[in-house]
Amino acid sequence: xxxxxxxxxxxxxxxxxxxxxxxxxxxxxxxxxxxxxxxxxxxxxxxxxxxxxxxxxxxxxxxxxxxxxxxxxxxxxxxxxxxxxxxxxxxxxxxxxxxxxxxxxxxxxxxxxxxxxxxxxxxxxxxxxxxxxxxxxxxxxxxxxxxxxxxxxxxxxxxxxxxxxxxxxxxxxxxxxxxxxxxxxxxxxxxxxxxxxxxxxxxxxxxxxxxxxxxxxxxxxxxxxxxxxxxxxxxxxxxxxxxxxxxxxxxxxxxxxxxxxxxxxxxxxxxxxxxxxxxxxxxxxxxxxxxxxxxxxxxxxxxxxxxxxxxxxxxxxxxxxxxxxxxxxxxxxxxxxxxxxxxxxxxx
Amino acid sequence: xxxxxxxxxxxxxxxxxxxxxxxxxxxxxxxxxxxxxxxxxxxxxxxxxxxxxxxxxxxxxxxxxxxxxxxxxxxxxxxxxxxxxxxxxxxxxxxxxxxxxxxxxxxxxxxxxxxxxxxxxxxxxxxxxxxxxxxxxxxxxxxxxxxxxxxxxxxxxxxxxxxxxxxxxxxxxxxxxxxxxxxxxxxxxxxxxxxxxxxxxxxxxxxxxxxxxxxxxxxxxxxxxxxxxxxxxxxxxxxxxxxxxxxxxxxxxxxxxxxxxxxxxxxxxxxxxxxxxxxxxxxxxxxxxxxxxxxxxxxxxxxxxxxxxxxxxxxxxxxxxxxxxxxxxxxxxxxxxxxxxxxxxxxx
Numbered sequence: 001x002x003x004x005x006x007x008x009x010x011x012x013x014x015x016x017x018x019x020x021x022x023x024x025x026x027x028x029x030x031x032x033x034x035x036x037x038x039x040x041x042x043x044x045x046x047x048x049x050x051x052x053x054x055x056x057x058x059x060x061x062x063x064x065x066x067x068x069x070x071x072x073x074x075x076x077x078x079x080x081x082x083x084x085x086x087x088x089x090x091x092x093x094x095x096x097x098x099x100x101x102x103x104x105x106x107x108x109x110x111x112x113x114x115x116x117x118x119x120x121x122x123x124x125x126x127x128x129x130x131x132x133x134x135x136x137x138x139x140x141x142x143x144x145x146x147x148x149x150x151x152x153x154x155x156x157x158x159x160x161x162x163x164x165x166x167x168x169x170x171x172x173x174x175x176x177x178x179x180x181x182x183x184x185x186x187x188x189x190x191x192x193x194x195x196x197x198x199x200x201x202x203x204x205x206x207x208x209x210x211x212x213x214x215x216x217x218x219x220x221x222x223x224x225x226x227x228x229x230x231x232x233x234x235x236x237x238x239x240x241x242x243x244x245x246x247x248x249x250x251x252x253x254x255x256x257x258x259x260x261x262x263x264x265x266x267x268x269x270x271x272x273x274x275x276x277x278x279x280x281x282x283x284x285x286x287x288x289x290x291x292x293x294x295x296x297x298x299x300x301x302x303x304x305x306x307x308x309x310x311x312x313x314x315x316x317x318x319x320x321x322x323x324x325x326x327x328x329x330x331x332x333x334x335x336x337x338x339x340x341x342x343x344x345x346x347x348x
Numbered sequence: 349x350x351x352x353x354x355x356x357x358x359x360x361x362x363x364x365x366x367x368x369x370x371x372x373x374x375x376x377x378x379x380x381x382x383x384x385x386x387x388x389x390x391x392x393x394x395x396x397x398x399x400x401x402x403x404x405x406x407x408x409x410x411x412x413x414x415x416x417x418x419x420x421x422x423x424x425x426x427x428x429x430x431x432x433x434x435x436x437x438x439x440x441x442x443x444x445x446x447x448x449x450x451x452x453x454x455x456x457x458x459x460x461x462x463x464x465x466x467x468x469x470x471x472x473x474x475x476x477x478x479x480x481x482x483x484x485x486x487x488x489x490x491x492x493x494x495x496x497x498x499x500x501x502x503x504x505x506x507x508x509x510x511x512x513x514x515x516x517x518x519x520x521x522x523x524x525x526x527x528x529x530x531x532x533x534x535x536x537x538x539x540x541x542x543x544x545x546x547x548x549x550x551x552x553x554x555x556x557x558x559x560x561x562x563x564x565x566x567x568x569x570x571x572x573x574x575x576x577x578x579x580x581x582x583x584x585x586x587x588x589x590x591x592x593x594x595x596x597x598x599x600x601x602x603x604x605x606x607x608x609x610x611x612x613x614x615x616x617x618x619x620x621x622x623x624x625x626x627x628x629x630x631x632x633x634x635x636x637x638x639x640x641x642x643x644x645x646x647x648x649x650x651x652x653x654x655x656x657x658x659x660x661x662x663x664x665x666x667x668x669x670x671x672x673x674x675x676x677x678x679x680x681x682x683x684x685x686x687x688x689x690x691x692x693x694x695x696x
Contacts, residue, residue: 146591274494
């Protein structure tokens with residue numbers, strides 16, 4: 001899927017009542033997307049600004065509604081930057097979506113509820129000639145993997161992890177940014193809804209038919225490789241996640257990475273939401289990922305990324321990172337707290 | 349999904365031009381389904397009989413068309429017992445499906461092409477009050493696994509393998525039959541279209557959304573466990589299959605089996621259809637399956653099943669089985685050529 005967003009386009013991001021801490025997509029878009037954000041919608045923080053909450057991103061006003069956002073600038077699209085548990089559409093957002101469509105904006109969402117299937121929005125979008133884009137709907141022409149990702153004429157790096165939400169997307173994007181800063185032609189291969197919104201293309205691997213998950217990754221690798229020297233592939237889940245391991249396994253065998261970056265969230269001891277499942281030591285993960293890859297397409301654990309946000313001071317974070325690197329027997333850092341250069345040295 | 353087939357119902361099985369060697373579903377239904385088969389449709393073999401080709405199953409005539417089959421008996425359903433490459437609907441079957449519907453038969457298919465979505469068949473089925481059942485369409489209320497299959501009050505045995513088509517379904521069904529012959533209350537958990545047609549219920553795991561694959565297996569385990577003492581779960585693919593490993597991984601973590609039966613096809617050295625991928629030794633598979641299960645729900649390799657059809661004489665087959673058992677460090681046999689009792693001894 002490809003979104004109608006160019007680097008010089010601009011968007012409004014909806015994040016009502018959840019900005020910034022529970023608005024992972026909104027913050028990801030602010031931090032990493034090339035297109036501009038002209039305003040964030042959060043009725044609880046109207047009058048504040050993005051810069052009050054998220055450092056190191058271009059500032060933008062926080063306003064109460066799409067109508068207010070249209071008074072600030074003339075955006076190309078409205079991006080739904082939050083997802084309620086269950087991925088439904090919150091009816092309190094309806095006036096904002098309606099106003100966006102009426103103003104000629106495309107609407108981009110990553111919900112389980114598809115905007116395209118909403119009768120009112122579909123009719124209104126047709127009337128105004130705008131697109132409703134549900135990034136969680138996979139393309140309908142996917143097929144099985146042919147086992148060809150190793151043929152890609154680019155190095156492939158996959159982020160894997162010990163659980164969901166360990167910083168796989170963030171690490172991948174930090175690596176892309178650091179590589180580009182060094183003049184390396186690095187491509188980002190997005191596999192989840194936030195990554196897709198940021199990059200403007202990609203396939204939501206977790207929503208594909210399970211038989212086609214590896215094939216979807218393979219196709220993205222083969223499509224993107226000719227344009228880049230190295231591809232950083234956003235990983236999903238964990239090979240030991242009770243619910244999502246199949247997605248992770250499809251990514252590992254579909255992407256056939258030359259190298260892995262293993263991510264972990266410092267201090268997390270059990271699978272999030274599955275607290276009766278302890279997270280084994282990171283070296284167990286490293287062995288499993290490489291053992292599982294070996295007969296299909298051998299790979300190595302080249303680096304580790306540790307999310308150290310639970311540590312207040314940098315010294316403690318650095319200590320945790322060092323212990324993590326020792327356990328993994330590979331260079332490691334927190335690419336957000338520190339920077340991704342150390343990882344890049346190990347990868348390039 | 350649950351099919352409208354009781355043990356005292358009868359069906360016609362369509363297998364045009366492919367019976368018996370390329371009609372895996374037709375032969376599976378003849379061999380293992382509890383309902384009766386009144387005729388097989390194969391226009392190339394009309395006038396012959398099932399008994400000419402498949403030993404040890406109730407005989408039935410092979411006829412050229414559904415009209416001819418209706419002259420033999422009054423069946424409850426037509427089962428599409430073959431699948432062309434790609435899973436499409438072969439237009440040469442249309443008169444047979446039409447005749448079945450007009451005669452009041454349900455039509456059961458496992459194609460990628462859904463009969464329900466065929467305008468002519470849908471209208472005709474509505475007129476005649478019959479059901480069109482596409483077993484490859486997963487239920488639309490699936491959700492993520494909760495990691496609860498270990499709570500099932502039944503022992504769970506999962507067949508795994510070194511590739512697709514290594515006899516996972518057959519081994520599972522032979523184990524169920526052998527267990528029942530011993531008076532054990534054994535249940536069969538079908539996960540693919542042929543298994544579903546045979547058992548009359550089940551979810552096609554390879555067609556579910558990848559995030560929900562483990563959840564679909566878990567639900568089947570928890571639904572079936574209260575009615576049985578032991579559940580034999582039909583496995584899919586292989587943990588080292590370049591395209592389908594994600595499905596296999598979801599089954600392993602979703603089913604949380606107490607024991608595994610590892611299947612292999614004697615003499616096969618590379619992944620079928622992926623000939624550049626050699627199949628590693630079976631002990632590599634055994635280690636990977638148990639290592640991958642261990643932190644989520646520990647399991648053991650309790651037995652092996654070797655498909656020895658490539659050997660003409662029993663002595664050579666027995667020798668291959670013994671070598672396989674040695675490599676696996678577990679009892680093994682060919683449950684079709686010999687019998688499943690040896691495996692059952694290791695499992696119960």
